[in-house]
Amino acid sequence: MKKLLSLLLAAALPALPALAQKFEGLALTPPMGFNTWNTFASNINEVLIMETAEAMVKNGMRDAGYTYIVLDDCWSLKERDADGNLVPDPAKFPSGLKALGEFLHARGFKFGIYGCAGAKTCGGYPGSMGHEYQDARTFASWGIDYLKYDWCSSGTRDAREAYTTMRDALFAAKRPVVFSICEWGNSKPWEWAKDVGHLWRTTGDITDCYDCVQRWERGWKVILDLQHSQVQPADGQGNGIGQYAGPGHWNDPDMLEVGNEGLTVAESRAHFSMWCLLAAPLMAGNDVRKATPEILAILTDKEAIAIDQDPAGKQGWRYRAEPGREIWVRELAGGEWAVALLNTGDTAAELSVDFGHMWFLGGTCAVRDIWEKKDAGTTVKPFTKRLESHDVALLRLKPIK
Amino acid sequence: MKKLLSLLLAAALPALPALAQKFEGLALTPPMGFNTWNTFASNINEVLIMETAEAMVKNGMRDAGYTYIVLDDCWSLKERDADGNLVPDPAKFPSGLKALGEFLHARGFKFGIYGCAGAKTCGGYPGSMGHEYQDARTFASWGIDYLKYDWCSSGTRDAREAYTTMRDALFAAKRPVVFSICEWGNSKPWEWAKDVGHLWRTTGDITDCYDCVQRWERGWKVILDLQHSQVQPADGQGNGIGQYAGPGHWNDPDMLEVGNEGLTVAESRAHFSMWCLLAAPLMAGNDVRKATPEILAILTDKEAIAIDQDPAGKQGWRYRAEPGREIWVRELAGGEWAVALLNTGDTAAELSVDFGHMWFLGGTCAVRDIWEKKDAGTTVKPFTKRLESHDVALLRLKPIK
Numbered sequence: 001m002k003k004l005l006s007l008l009l010a011a012a013l014p015a016l017p018a019l020a021q022k023f024e025g026l027a028l029t030p031p032m033g034f035n036t037w038n039t040f041a042s043n044i045n046e047v048l049i050m051e052t053a054e055a056m057v058k059n060g061m062r063d064a065g066y067t068y069i070v071l072d073d074c075w076s077l078k079e080r081d082a083d084g085n086l087v088p089d090p091a092k093f094p095s096g097l098k099a100l101g102e103f104l105h106a107r108g109f110k111f112g113i114y115g116c117a118g119a120k121t122c123g124g125y126p127g128s129m130g131h132e133y134q135d136a137r138t139f140a141s142w143g144i145d146y147l148k149y150d151w152c153s154s155g156t157r158d159a160r161e162a163y164t165t166m167r168d169a170l171f172a173a174k175r176p177v178v179f180s181i182c183e184w185g186n187s188k189p190w191e192w193a194k195d196v197g198h199l200w201r202t203t204g205d206i207t208d209c210y211d212c213v214q215r216w217e218r219g220w221k222v223i224l225d226l227q228h229s230q231v232q233p234a235d236g237q238g239n240g241i242g243q244y245a246g247p248g249h250w251n252d253p254d255m256l257e258v259g260n261e262g263l264t265v266a267e268s269r270a271h272f273s274m275w276c277l278l279a280a281p282l283m284a285g286n287d288v289r290k291a292t293p294e295i296l297a298i299l300t301d302k303e304a305i306a307i308d309q310d311p312a313g314k315q316g317w318r319y320r321a322e323p324g325r326e327i328w329v330r331e332l333a334g335g336e337w338a339v340a341l342l343n344t345g346d347t348a349a350e351l352s353v354d355f356g357h358m359w360f361l362g363g364t365c366a367v368r369d370i371w372e373k374k375d376a377g378t379t380v381k382p383f384t385k386r387l388e389s390h391d392v393a394l395l396r397l398k399p400i401k
Numbered sequence: 402m403k404k405l406l407s408l409l410l411a412a413a414l415p416a417l418p419a420l421a422q423k424f425e426g427l428a429l430t431p432p433m434g435f436n437t438w439n440t441f442a443s444n445i446n447e448v449l450i451m452e453t454a455e456a457m458v459k460n461g462m463r464d465a466g467y468t469y470i471v472l473d474d475c476w477s478l479k480e481r482d483a484d485g486n487l488v489p490d491p492a493k494f495p496s497g498l499k500a501l502g503e504f505l506h507a508r509g510f511k512f513g514i515y516g517c518a519g520a521k522t523c524g525g526y527p528g529s530m531g532h533e534y535q536d537a538r539t540f541a542s543w544g545i546d547y548l549k550y551d552w553c554s555s556g557t558r559d560a561r562e563a564y565t566t567m568r569d570a571l572f573a574a575k576r577p578v579v580f581s582i583c584e585w586g587n588s589k590p591w592e593w594a595k596d597v598g599h600l601w602r603t604t605g606d607i608t609d610c611y612d613c614v615q616r617w618e619r620g621w622k623v624i625l626d627l628q629h630s631q632v633q634p635a636d637g638q639g640n641g642i643g644q645y646a647g648p649g650h651w652n653d654p655d656m657l658e659v660g661n662e663g664l665t666v667a668e669s670r671a672h673f674s675m676w677c678l679l680a681a682p683l684m685a686g687n688d689v690r691k692a693t694p695e696i697l698a699i700l701t702d703k704e705a706i707a708i709d710q711d712p713a714g715k716q717g718w719r720y721r722a723e724p725g726r727e728i729w730v731r732e733l734a735g736g737e738w739a740v741a742l743l744n745t746g747d748t749a750a751e752l753s754v755d756f757g758h759m760w761f762l763g764g765t766c767a768v769r770d771i772w773e774k775k776d777a778g779t780t781v782k783p784f785t786k787r788l789e790s791h792d793v794a795l796l797r798l799k800p801i802k
Contacts, residue, residue, distance in 0.1 A: 084534045084573075119421070119566075129562075129566055130531070130532075130533030130534045130567070132531030133531045133535070156559045156561045157558075157559050157562040158559040160557045161530075161557045161559070164556065164557075165530055166531070169531050
């Protein structure tokens with residue numbers, strides 16, 4: 001009885017304020033930046049990061065919106081210190097990560113880092129399982145603005161719990177952080193992660209090819225199809241996985257391979273265009289210090305980026321898929337639409353879009369061909385263009401008053 | 402390619418020693434001690450603990466084996482400090498927990514504490530979710546030898562992951578700790594916890610009655626039946642939940658209510674006898690400072706305790722259940738057996754055990770009646786005794802050479 005009385009008294013105490021919240025107001029459009037993994041993997045160091053930042057200032061990427069520079073896996077030592085703190089590898093980062101963050105912040109960038117919800121990262125470095133609050137405080141002390149948080153060595157861990165625990169730890173550390181959930185889509189994060197992170201991976205890793213399949217990596221067209229098939233019905237109706245995306249909470253089909261060696265320029269252009277159509281995060285994954293003018297023109301194209309960053313935040317969807325051709329559409333703010341016409345065939349072909357079947361358009365629209373940088377008539381008649389294999393036509397439709 | 406090469410190189414590095422292990426060599430017999438919860442709930446402080454320890458020295462409990470003194474829930478402040486550390490409530494523990502641990506260690510006791518795998522403890526104090534390694538280091542710094550680790554506010558967390566994470570955190574903190582898994586049997590911990598903790602709860606909480614059912618608490622006979630029914634087939638064959646118990650890894654039907662107000666002396670004696678038969682941890686939950694001689698005689702009975710602490714560590718099982726009577730048996734080291742004859746009826750009754758049906762006995766045995774402190778013939782003829790309602794006869798059978 002004494003015990004029950006105590007419990008009743010405890011229950012009558014005023015509730016404490018809940019310290020469990022996502023940072024709001026961040027990633028209101030899909031995050032843009034650079035991540036080390038796709039090109040450099042474990043070969044990272046502070047000189048690379050500083051050179052990358054300086055290149056991005058000079059080549060226009062920063063001003064085009066690529067502000068988050070993210071250190072992916074393999075930045076730490078393999079063991080924590082005696083107090084359980086993560087330790088940056090002093091051979092790779094002799095100046096320390098606080099200094100590196102200051103360097104980036106002074107140049108108008110945000111500083112991102114990588115962690116893992118498991119006992120070890122995918123590269124075998126210390127994970128944050130059981131260290132979440134401590135690591136969040138460490139990240140805050142270094143000025144971290146973005147955390148990509150992976151899922152290796154997670155054992156039987158529950159994904160929702162794991163990411164919610166780190167969300168709460170970041171919030172408790174009081175420095176606003178874009179929280180990137182990298183759980184590979186296993187637990188259908190689109191169903192639970194809206195209030196946990198700002199973006200969530202929908203599939204396994206991307207690699208630099210159009211449609212190859214490696215051990216645990218996939219070409220961008222395979223990733224596109226995998227994400228598309230995660231939620232049914234997902235074809236031709238706009239109610240697939242895209243319904244879960246919006247300002248502050250995005251589906252993430254993984255980082256860009258634009259400009260990497262396994263893709264033709266046409267494939268890079270189509271990859272970038274499709275990511276813009278998906279309202280996907282645009283995290284460059286090439287060596288931006290050595291990017292060719294053609295690749296930089298793709299990455300910094302204002303009209304393509306404007307589609308990705310459209311303030312309405314509505315994700316695009318696949319309107320038609322036929323042998324050799326796919327048509328994807330995305331509703332933009334103000335009743336405008338983006339349309340991507342993709343040549344999925346192995347050879348060049350003349351492809352067209354008949355707008356007359358697009359019941360969702362509000363009326364006749366002017367058509368802008370973004371990669372040609374020219375207007376292309378109206379939606380009264382079909383748009384037709386010869387496209388290289390795996391190339392794309394990216395169109396913006398604007399209602400004619 | 403560069404990336405794949407890096408991964409291959411990383412995979413070729415020598416494996417690091419795994420820092421993921423349970424402390425072995427602890428709890429080789431079921432832990433014995435005292436826990437604050439059943440009598441004191443949140444009304445705990447250092448004077449209570451010190452008086453309890455001194456009483457246990459004087460009344461013989463320590464020397465009978467009750468060495469773990471465990472602070473249950475409500476020992477901390479409601480908020481962590483700025484560095485995320487747990488803080489003992491200074492109003493309750495003005496000398497601090499390190500000093501309290503030293504007091505207990507100087508008197509031959511071990512020091513136990515309570516934590517929770519969720520965001521909050523059951524009483525609303527800070528839980529260890531996301532703080533596991535930090536809290537384990539804190540506990541080690543206070544000289545903690547035993548951790549009861551609860552499951553409130555665990556949300557969607559996976560139990561196996563949660564307890565494994567804390568096991569690894571305790572191991573990393575390097576001070577040997579008996580790890581008591583208090584997950585209420587929800588995830589069938591007997592199937593996975595052998596290498597994680599030293600004991601695991603099999604049911605929800607006990608309370609001080611024979612067979613009452615309260616909101617989330619149950620009388621000891623209900624707990625006994627619940628644990629028994631967790632693994633099927635469990636009756637009359639010895640292959641129920643007991644198959645999962647053994648030295649270093651025990652089923653835990655919860656702490657003792659022996660001596661608490663809701664039980665008659667007969668019910669306390671039967672409760673204690675059954676816990677001994679189950680190879681259950683014996684954590685006294687009464688106010689040992691005020692225990693009557695009758696209750697102390699139960700708690701410190703050497704012959705009953707010898708059954709609980711039998712070095713073979715084989716858990717007992719229900720051999721017969723009939724209206725008004727249950728017979729439980731336990732194999733002991735050296736071919737001996739313990740037998741409990743329980744009056745489950747509402748009135749006193751003359752009950753008996755016919756040993757002739759006990760196929761598992763190796764031959765004729767001498768019969769010792771433990772609570773009568775006298776020998777009671779042999780197994781050649783049935784044992785018969787008049788028992789109060791809910792009282793027990795506890796027998797030890799020894800083969801006659």
